[in-house]
Amino acid sequence: MGRFGFVAKRLLQTIPMLFGIVLVVFMVLQVTPGDPARQVAGLRASEAELEEVREKLGLNDSVVVQYGRYVKNVLQGDLGYSYKSRKPVAEIIAPRIVITSWLLVGGVLLTLVISIPLGVLAALRKDRPTDHIIRGLGLVGLSMPSFWTGVILLLLVALRFDFFPPGGFGESTYDHFRSIILPSLTLAIASAPFIIRGLRAEMISVMESDYISTARSLGVSGGRLVRRFVLRNAAGPGITLVALEIGYLLFGAVVIETTFALPGVGQGIVLAARARDLPTVQGYTLLFALVVMAVYLLADIIMAILDPRVEIEA
Amino acid sequence: MRIKKIIALFAVLALFASACGDDDDAGTTEATTATTAAPVTTEAGGTTEATTATTAAPGTTAAPGTTAAPAESGGTLRVTRFESFDGWVMDSAAAYVSYNTHQAVMEPLIRFAADGYGFDPGLAETWVYDPDALTITFTLFEGAAFSNGDPVAAEDVAFSLDVWNAGPNFGGSWDSIVAITGEGREIVMELAYPDNTILPVLSGSISGIMPKDFAGMTEDEFYNSPIGAGPFMVDEWSIGGRIVLKKNPNYHREGRPYVDEVILDVVTDQTENQILFESGDTHVVEYLPANVAGQYDPTEVYVCAIHSLEHLGMNVLRPPFDDPFLRKAVAYAVDYEAVNAGLGGYYGPPSGVLSPNIYNWAPPSEPYFRRDLDKAREMLAQSAYPDGVQVEINYDSGNGVDALIAQVLQANLAEIGVDLTLTGLETGAFLDRAFTVDADMTIWNYGAISPGIHDPIIWLAATEWLFSGWETDTLWDLFFAYAEAATDAEMQAIATEVQDLSFNEAHAIGIGEGSYLHAVSQTLTGFESAPWGLYYYDTIAISG
Numbered sequence: 001m002g003r004f005g006f007v008a009k010r011l012l013q014t015i016p017m018l019f020g021i022v023l024v025v026f027m028v029l030q031v032t033p034g035d036p037a038r039q040v041a042g043l044r045a046s047e048a049e050l051e052e053v054r055e056k057l058g059l060n061d062s063v064v065v066q067y068g069r070y071v072k073n074v075l076q077g078d079l080g081y082s083y084k085s086r087k088p089v090a091e092i093i094a095p096r097i098v099i100t101s102w103l104l105v106g107g108v109l110l111t112l113v114i115s116i117p118l119g120v121l122a123a124l125r126k127d128r129p130t131d132h133i134i135r136g137l138g139l140v141g142l143s144m145p146s147f148w149t150g151v152i153l154l155l156l157v158a159l160r161f162d163f164f165p166p167g168g169f170g171e172s173t174y175d176h177f178r179s180i181i182l183p184s185l186t187l188a189i190a191s192a193p194f195i196i197r198g199l200r201a202e203m204i205s206v207m208e209s210d211y212i213s214t215a216r217s218l219g220v221s222g223g224r225l226v227r228r229f230v231l232r233n234a235a236g237p238g239i240t241l242v243a244l245e246i247g248y249l250l251f252g253a254v255v256i257e258t259t260f261a262l263p264g265v266g267q268g269i270v271l272a273a274r275a276r277d278l279p280t281v282q283g284y285t286l287l288f289a290l291v292v293m294a295v296y297l298l299a300d301i302i303m304a305i306l307d308p309r310v311e312i313e314a
Numbered sequence: 315m316r317i318k319k320i321i322a323l324f325a326v327l328a329l330f331a332s333a334c335g336d337d338d339d340a341g342t343t344e345a346t347t348a349t350t351a352a353p354v355t356t357e358a359g360g361t362t363e364a365t366t367a368t369t370a371a372p373g374t375t376a377a378p379g380t381t382a383a384p385a386e387s388g389g390t391l392r393v394t395r396f397e398s399f400d401g402w403v404m405d406s407a408a409a410y411v412s413y414n415t416h417q418a419v420m421e422p423l424i425r426f427a428a429d430g431y432g433f434d435p436g437l438a439e440t441w442v443y444d445p446d447a448l449t450i451t452f453t454l455f456e457g458a459a460f461s462n463g464d465p466v467a468a469e470d471v472a473f474s475l476d477v478w479n480a481g482p483n484f485g486g487s488w489d490s491i492v493a494i495t496g497e498g499r500e501i502v503m504e505l506a507y508p509d510n511t512i513l514p515v516l517s518g519s520i521s522g523i524m525p526k527d528f529a530g531m532t533e534d535e536f537y538n539s540p541i542g543a544g545p546f547m548v549d550e551w552s553i554g555g556r557i558v559l560k561k562n563p564n565y566h567r568e569g570r571p572y573v574d575e576v577i578l579d580v581v582t583d584q585t586e587n588q589i590l591f592e593s594g595d596t597h598v599v600e601y602l603p604a605n606v607a608g609q610y611d612p613t614e615v616y617v618c619a620i621h622s623l624e625h626l627g628m629n630v631l632r633p634p635f636d637d638p639f640l641r642k643a644v645a646y647a648v649d650y651e652a653v654n655a656g657l658g659g660y661y662g663p664p665s666g667v668l669s670p671n672i673y674n675w676a677p678p679s680e681p682y683f684r685r686d687l688d689k690a691r692e693m694l695a696q697s698a699y700p701d702g703v704q705v706e707i708n709y710d711s712g713n714g715v716d717a718l719i720a721q722v723l724q725a726n727l728a729e730i731g732v733d734l735t736l737t738g739l740e741t742g743a744f745l746d747r748a749f750t751v752d753a754d755m756t757i758w759n760y761g762a763i764s765p766g767i768h769d770p771i772i773w774l775a776a777t778e779w780l781f782s783g784w785e786t787d788t789l790w791d792l793f794f795a796y797a798e799a800a801t802d803a804e805m806q807a808i809a810t811e812v813q814d815l816s817f818n819e820a821h822a823i824g825i826g827e828g829s830y831l832h833a834v835s836q837t838l839t840g841f842e843s844a845p846w847g848l849y850y851y852d853t854i855a856i857s858g
Contacts (some may be wrong), residue, residue: 043745154585167590274740314458
């Protein structure tokens, strides 16, 4: 199977996965207590009026019928209408995607900026004080809950330096940039240790391999050896780790957006779930699933490009 | 008779003088247009002219932002709230923050006054309620117009009435209005019967005036892009997201609103709200929970008159709380002081089951429940459960105050052998169980939305006496008697009767009374909130 075949196969695999995810979320929302009709009709609505709302929203249909209807609409590009605002779900989610994208891009960039040099340094200084310090700092980062890190950054940085807004997304691009630094740093502090540890372990493994000994014996050393032989070979698993981290970052955004009052998809899904706004919750879930699967797929494709063994294993 | 008239005349003059002395932004217009105390029928049964109601709400604490607003301000008023906006359908909104937003855009004919007892002008400059003629005559402000420029007319009010009446929640509230006529600035509502509840209802955000036929839009289109005649118009909005309100250029009151723009953000994290407030990035944090308010600078906490009522409902539809002795044992076992000690001093022991500091509130005939363990044990001994019983309490886990109270109750009831299992549920699930009367006990809290004791009475009926499953026919009878009562004394007697039912049957009891709280920046002037926490954005100016 060539690389194209591998990518096509992975693409095809995502389709049943997508249906499966939507089905699971659909079922979970069905069994979650709380009547969406009451959220729509209001607290003082009578049982008869609630029943009318249930009928209107199709909530009295069987779960299978509701699921089928939802899938059919999604395939036609229609995510439905919010029970609460009566707006199209896509219209509700779209502006929030922009904000979360800023957060994710910022988080990934800062994660890479922090983790690549530290991972390389830790590997090159294996078992020396520098390595211990880097690994120790990583442990600290891992053990701090994101919301706590966020609050600490708000108190220590945002309240002292006007440059960093203590919350919100601001109005201009410049505001967005300023607003996203601390949340991105919070994400990076939580996720960089994974990459550092992974990169360090992979580099040490590569450095102990025969071909590196061969390269050394041929006189290749220093930065050239690290860049051309070690990093390139250690990059494959690193990319998978980064892809996994993007999935983590997406779910971490739910917490970070709450801490920093960023009106992104993380905050949106929490509020929609509270309001039992099922179409909106399903829309967000579909988005999360699509993003995670797209990232994993992208990681597989990059791996296939970087590492010729991938097609053989596939 | 003559003496009463003289006293009434002096009272009106005194109130008028105090209104003039208050000299706020609206100046002469405000003073002369005056406000109507909640509907009162004179002894002769004659017309009640609009009078200024300035009864001080007891318990009001000096608060930030209450000085008169300057004539000019501008700028952006930034407000954050914990709760999400419910959308623009006025009838189905449940969150106080939604009511605040609605009334800024779709202004009612009259406004409730901040003291919780009377009314202020809204779209109408004056109004006269004549219970004999069965009419309410409103005179609109000169130039009252929707934000699209169309003048407000009687047809718009009549259309709005149809929309209100169709609502599944409050639809019956305007039943007494049988016709709306009028020409020019005059709008006349004809009533089927004298109705003491109608002016308070008309002052609530549920009575916002909409343009006839939704200004040519479909209903869905209108609720996506609402148009009103209030001081602000909608620039952008989303549920759970940012709402931006811009100054309505067609607003009828000169100089109002003072700010150019209001930005409303949902910030669910309490720490973040505080940080935003302290850094000056928000001017107002609406509805601070009492257990959080202590973290703010006290000089920036606006303490409304005591009104929020924490309540406990016991399920009478099944054992064990179908036993009145057990209910009373619980009522006497609760340590009301301990319940309130954990709430930062913003709460006190209950005085009944009706939210206080509202027009025609009255206490029960006897002193309300206080902790008395001997009496509690005596009641338990008379019940079918002398050795105690295991019960479950349902509460909203997202409500820190209720979660705290549930724990206090657990400890209190253990002292008489009642083993309480705490079931904290997410709001949607909590409400589901509460409204289906599915739990042994339920705690929550409520407040009114309009100035009249009938408002809490309706809520007691709507919740089957706060989720106990107690019959509501009696309550509805009392409500209708209230609506047609001839004097304040009669209306207060009805309030007492409701309180007495709570005390005697102990199916639904108050367990604490507190203040609604807002964090309000010292840079604001003109901030004034009703006891139930609702306020108007257009009276606020930014001074710093």
